[in-house]
Amino acid sequence: MSIADQVPIAEGLFTWPSNDPRLIGSKCNNCGVVTFPAQNSCPACSGFDTEPIELARRGTLWTYTIQCFLPNRPPYDGPETAETFQPFAVGYVELPDQTRVQTRIKTDDITKLKVGMELELVVEKYIERDGKDVVAYFFQPVDEL
Amino acid sequence: MDVAIVGIGIHPFGRTQGVTGLEQGVAAARMALDDCGLEWPDMQFAYGGTGAAEKPDTMVSKLGLTGLQFINVTNGCATGGSALQSAYMAIKSGMFDIGVAVGFDKHPRGAFTVDPEGSGLGKWYGDIGMALTPQFFGMKIQRYMHEFDISEETLARVAVKNFKNGSMNENAWRREAFGFDEVMQSPMVCAPLRKYMFCSPAEGGCAMILCRADKAKQYTKNPVYLKAAVVKTRNFGSFEVFSQNQALQRADSPTVQASRAAFEMAGLGPEDINVAQLQDTESGAEVMHMSENGFCKDGEQEEWLANGWTEIDGRLPVNTDGGCIANGEPIGASGLRQVYEIALQLRGGAGKRQVPDEPKVGYTHVYGAPGLSGVTILSR
Numbered sequence: 001m002s003i004a005d006q007v008p009i010a011e012g013l014f015t016w017p018s019n020d021p022r023l024i025g026s027k028c029n030n031c032g033v034v035t036f037p038a039q040n041s042c043p044a045c046s047g048f049d050t051e052p053i054e055l056a057r058r059g060t061l062w063t064y065t066i067q068c069f070l071p072n073r074p075p076y077d078g079p080e081t082a083e084t085f086q087p088f089a090v091g092y093v094e095l096p097d098q099t100r101v102q103t104r105i106k107t108d109d110i111t112k113l114k115v116g117m118e119l120e121l122v123v124e125k126y127i128e129r130d131g132k133d134v135v136a137y138f139f140q141p142v143d144e145l
Numbered sequence: 146m147d148v149a150i151v152g153i154g155i156h157p158f159g160r161t162q163g164v165t166g167l168e169q170g171v172a173a174a175r176m177a178l179d180d181c182g183l184e185w186p187d188m189q190f191a192y193g194g195t196g197a198a199e200k201p202d203t204m205v206s207k208l209g210l211t212g213l214q215f216i217n218v219t220n221g222c223a224t225g226g227s228a229l230q231s232a233y234m235a236i237k238s239g240m241f242d243i244g245v246a247v248g249f250d251k252h253p254r255g256a257f258t259v260d261p262e263g264s265g266l267g268k269w270y271g272d273i274g275m276a277l278t279p280q281f282f283g284m285k286i287q288r289y290m291h292e293f294d295i296s297e298e299t300l301a302r303v304a305v306k307n308f309k310n311g312s313m314n315e316n317a318w319r320r321e322a323f324g325f326d327e328v329m330q331s332p333m334v335c336a337p338l339r340k341y342m343f344c345s346p347a348e349g350g351c352a353m354i355l356c357r358a359d360k361a362k363q364y365t366k367n368p369v370y371l372k373a374a375v376v377k378t379r380n381f382g383s384f385e386v387f388s389q390n391q392a393l394q395r396a397d398s399p400t401v402q403a404s405r406a407a408f409e410m411a412g413l414g415p416e417d418i419n420v421a422q423l424q425d426t427e428s429g430a431e432v433m434h435m436s437e438n439g440f441c442k443d444g445e446q447e448e449w450l451a452n453g454w455t456e457i458d459g460r461l462p463v464n465t466d467g468g469c470i471a472n473g474e475p476i477g478a479s480g481l482r483q484v485y486e487i488a489l490q491l492r493g494g495a496g497k498r499q500v501p502d503e504p505k506v507g508y509t510h511v512y513g514a515p516g517l518s519g520v521t522i523l524s525r
Contacts, residue, residue, distance in 0.1 A: 010267050036389060
């Protein structure tokens with residue numbers, strides 16, 4: 001399936017279609033605070049002058065947890081059943097001088113996650129819907145890339 | 146005008162089949178009225194809290210259509226605490242002499258189900274599995290353990306203590322005292338937090354009658370005075386539940402802000418508190434809330450728990466009724482339950498779990514999504 005046939009899980013979260021996708025945040029032109037996802041007002045200074053920016057691809061793991069039970073549906077809409085569910089990792093990745101982004105973490109080994117480790121953005125298939133791949137953003141340990 | 150609590154009432158927490166949330170609130174309100182010899186028509190106002198059950202103001206069809214001012218309150222996990230805060234302000238302002246704060250809930254089993262869009266988040270956030278409160282609790286304590294060297298053993302000790310206290314509370318949901326090994330070996334829920342370290346959404350009701358302090362002795366021999374009641378929301382930079390991103394700059398949590406303001410309002414400090422109820426949605430929260438409320442420094446919890454200083458006979462008993470861990474969390478009633486327990490302790494009526502040496506000053510703290518805290522300070 002070509003990139004053009006893949007649909008993003010939400011519009012405006014990351015640049016798509018792209019071979020080098022980036023998360024899209026916003027930066028306040030008054031106080032410089034960066035938020036994700038992009039928003040048209042600033043939570044720090046209450047200003048209304050923000051502009052979209054592409055966020056850094058690499059960052060460090062600030063904290064994380066392992067989700068060990070199948071989340072309630074809705075709002076969860078992942079591909080697993082109770083039988084196929086495997087624990088997954090969620091965390092905050094600190095992007096230098098920008099912000100900390102909440103993300104699912106894609107890893108081959110959830111036991112190796114450590115605060116401070118380096119991760120990089122990947123945009124990959126999350127689930128298939130209506131015959132199309134729905135892609136979402138994840139961060140993945142750099143040593144697994 | 147100072148504010149007193151003259152009557153307290155509770156409907157047992159947990160699961161009560163065949164009894165609606167509203168009926169549990171009505172039972173608690175009747176018990177609170179009986180406690181101070183008053184009747185529903187004596188109430189000038191009511192603030193009623195619920196998150197998932199019937200609309201609180203419909204209680205009047207069971208308690209009496211007296212025409213009183215009845216306002217419904219919903220404020221996340223701090224719903225019950227916010228109903229109390231509202232009642233406090235109603236009397237403090239001089240507008241009313243006497244009224245009731247009541248809260249109840251009846252949540253379905255399992256983790257809270259969140260509507261991301263209703264919380265100002267994208268649908269995608271829930272779709273990919275991030276709209277879960279237990280994840281936040283796991284991530285917050287994970288970072289805290291990393292920064293301040295808190296061990297998993299300390300998390301387990303909090304749970305063991307709260308289950309032990311709950312086993313002495315006839316209104317608690319979980320009355321089985323789990324051992325340390327059982328807690329440490331229970332299944333992982335959201336690492337590093339395990340099943341027996343978490344509270345669960347539940348059912349229950351709680352109510353209190355508040356009045357002008359100068360009239361309190363008309364209704365009861367042993368009023369409890371509300372020296373402070375504060376609700377604060379998050380400042381930019383604090384780490385809160387359901388944050389799609391977090392600022393690089395750090396700010397004090399709403400708990401720190403509410404605690405400081407409450408101590409200032411009461412003219413007291415942490416060293417004056419004899420018994421405390423601190424929000425323990427899971428054991429990590431109780432650990433962090435010990436320092437956020439000013440009772441110890443970050444990292445000292447390790448020593449506090451190892452030495453049993455938060456046990457009922459310790460230097461600062463915490464969650465003497467078993468907290469959320471043993472009572473579950475019906476969000477409409479939960480913050481009121483904390484105040485109920487402190488009132489009971491200050492009156493000397495807590496039975497097997499009574500804090501020794503006649504405690505004079507108590508403290509309650511509730512925390513709720515998406516980042517608000519309610520603190521009260523109470524004295525005899």
